[in-house]
Amino acid sequence: MDVRKNNDGQKQNINDPLQSKTYGRREFLKGAVKAAALGSAAMVSGCGTGLLGSGEEAALRRQEFFKKNYRLMTQQEKDETVRRLERLAKIRRGADVHISSQEPIAGALFGYAFNVTRCEGFMECVAACVKENNLDRKSRTQYIRIFEMEPGEMTPDSGDGKYYHEVPVEDHFYMGVQCFHCESAPCIKACPTTATWQEPDGIVVVDYDWCIGCRYCIAACPYYGRRFNWNEPHVPLQEMTKKQHYLGNRMRKRGQMEKCTFCVQRSREGRLPACVEACPTGARVFGNLLDPKSEIRFVLKHKKVFRLKEDLSTDPKYWYFID
Amino acid sequence: MAKKSSEKGFVAFVTDIISWNLSGGIGYQLYLCLLAAFMVLGIYAYFVQFNLGLAATNMSDIVSWGFYISNFTFLVGVAAASVMIILPSYIFKDKDLHKVVIIGEVVAIGALVMCLMFVFVDLGGPLQAWHMMPIIGVFNWPTSLLTWDVLVLNGYLALNLMVPAYIVYCHYNNRKPDERKYRPFVFISIFWAFAIHLVTAFLYEGLPARPFWNNPLMGPRFLASAFAAGPALITVVLVIINFTTTFKIESQVFNKLRRIIVVSAIINLIMLFSEIFKEFYLPTHHSLPAVYLYFGLKGHSALVPWIWTAISINLIGTLTLAFNPGNNNPKVLFPACVLLFLGIWIEKGMGLIVPGLVPSPLGEVVDYAPSWVEVSITLGILALGIFVVTMLIRPALIIEQRFQAE
Incomplete structure (x- = not known):
């Protein structure tokens, strides 16, 4: 097999986990519907551990909860979720993980x-x-x-x-x-x-x-x-x-x-x-x-x-x- | 539409229903407390399961569906079976069955509520359930049979809520319901009833990985067993209503239901015999699940006593109903229907789901029995179903009796 270049070296910027993302109206409405779904789910299950709390970890987990199916994400969204997951691993377990979202290489099966x-x-x-x-x-x-x-x-x-x-x-x-x-x-x-x-x-x-x-x-x-x-x-x-x-x-x-x-x-x-x-x-x-x-x-x-x-x-x- | 003056309105309708449901003798209050106790037990057990994950159950990577999905599968049949009363009463204008059609519809609503709850508690990620919702999630329709099942179950629940609610509301306001308004929905619900059961059968039937399920007879057999078990449950409910309320059920109703049950139960037994013949005349590699179910395999035989009990009580129930020794006496019908119902419950619940998964695709054999969490949650959901049925039947019967008296 041929050696391919490693192109996932862009994950260094983990200082801004809240990712001041600008929300459009559409996103906001989608978020509201999902929040309603989450609220009812949390009520049914009796607890939504930390999901509705504050602080960095809670904010990251909230954003993780509402993310899309991986296949529907843009590259930017993929990068964001990867950064959140890396940060969460650091906060919760002190692990310095490095998560790639590398795409398939053309011409490989x-x-x-x-x-x-x-x-x-x-x-x-x-x-x-x-x-x-x-x-x-x-x-x-x-x-x-x-x-x-x-x-x-x-x-x-x-x-x-x-x-x-x-x-x-x-x-x-x-x-x-x-x-x-x-x-x-x-x-x-x-x-x-x-x-x-x-x-x-x-x-x-x-x-x-x-x-x-x-x-x-x-x-x-x-x-x-x-x-x-x-x-x-x-x-x-x-x-x-x-x-x-x-x-x-x-x-x-x-x-x-x-x-x-x-x-x-x-x-x-x-x-x-x-x-x-x-x-x-x-x-x-x-x-x-x-x-x-x-x-x-x-x-x-x-x-x-x-x-x-x-x-x-x-x-x-x-x-x-x-x- | 004649008596406009007696129009009481929606608010009075709701408050009356609530007050009727809360009032009752000490026996009724105790009954409600018992149901509430089981529901609390179920909620507690679900709390345990939510915190531990599905590790709180006895399921594994081999037996990946267990007691919840078994009960779900069986109760879909109970829900679908109300069509056996809806069809003759609305389409053939059967006067006797028309008097109890509301009870059939309410039993279907209760069964559907239980079905949806069983699927929900079986999810590994209940908080992620919205991923399946159209628009905000991804609904893999028409590819995944599971999405079909979600559609047909919720649709059938809506139909079964809408039609009776409209009719009862009209009766409450002392007017005749407009047939043109609800008749189309009755027609749809009849086809829908067959659909919910066939789709649920296809869920299993469509998997070549599981030879025990991958069997074209599964859909028809689901229908036959459901049309026996469902009316059997409705008969049980009618006997209880007959003895505990002022709403009296005529012997003619019992007789018609009994005939429906007998015909369906016999067709079900013929299909069962056909399946057993196929598995054991020239047993193949694909017969191993059946061997496991009926005789045990490699020293594992957890299901063997259950399946033989199921077949025995199924036969006893069917024969009793067929020969009708009590001449439609509810005291004879009651135990016979309970036996038939329990027999089909075991056979089409655990007896269907577990052998589909054992032996595993790599030939491994394990035994499965539900954990206390699974049993408690199941009891809680059953109590919820009975509670829903009670809360809907009581006001419906009061309204119907008043309407008929006027």
């Missing part, structure tokens, strides 16, 4: 391949993913599942997804499963608020703050690719990955959906996803499907590949292959 022969089930990929993507330590969320399989089957259904012993085990093989970033993804169709969509580079992302937590997408996903924040996710400050992306590994809140993003914060900078980098056996291949010289294209051309549940016509961008 990401794909993934998993070498069933090579994987030995060490789960280094899982650990790297948890670390890189700031997954909740409390509920032990993991995007990647590794299944230990006996010969004669080629679907994780028959495998063991919860093994706690030394690997590799004789006469067994291992299969990794995560979000497959389907080209026709059922989860996207299910979402009532369009909080999840496919980016032009093929990555299926979630706008965490726009998600209402109805979980229809979990029901629609045939691959168990999505994870829900049942509790407030927690990551110890010293373990937190500070380099974040709005659609990727920034901190989620409870009640929001999340999933593998092919490490959007890394892949859009030309780096490999954490799981690929961490794999000690080289079983994981990631790259640009539109680049004829990429390793993923080599695998698709020269290996015998297959995908899971082809009968559902979801068209995953995640292939398995055997050496």
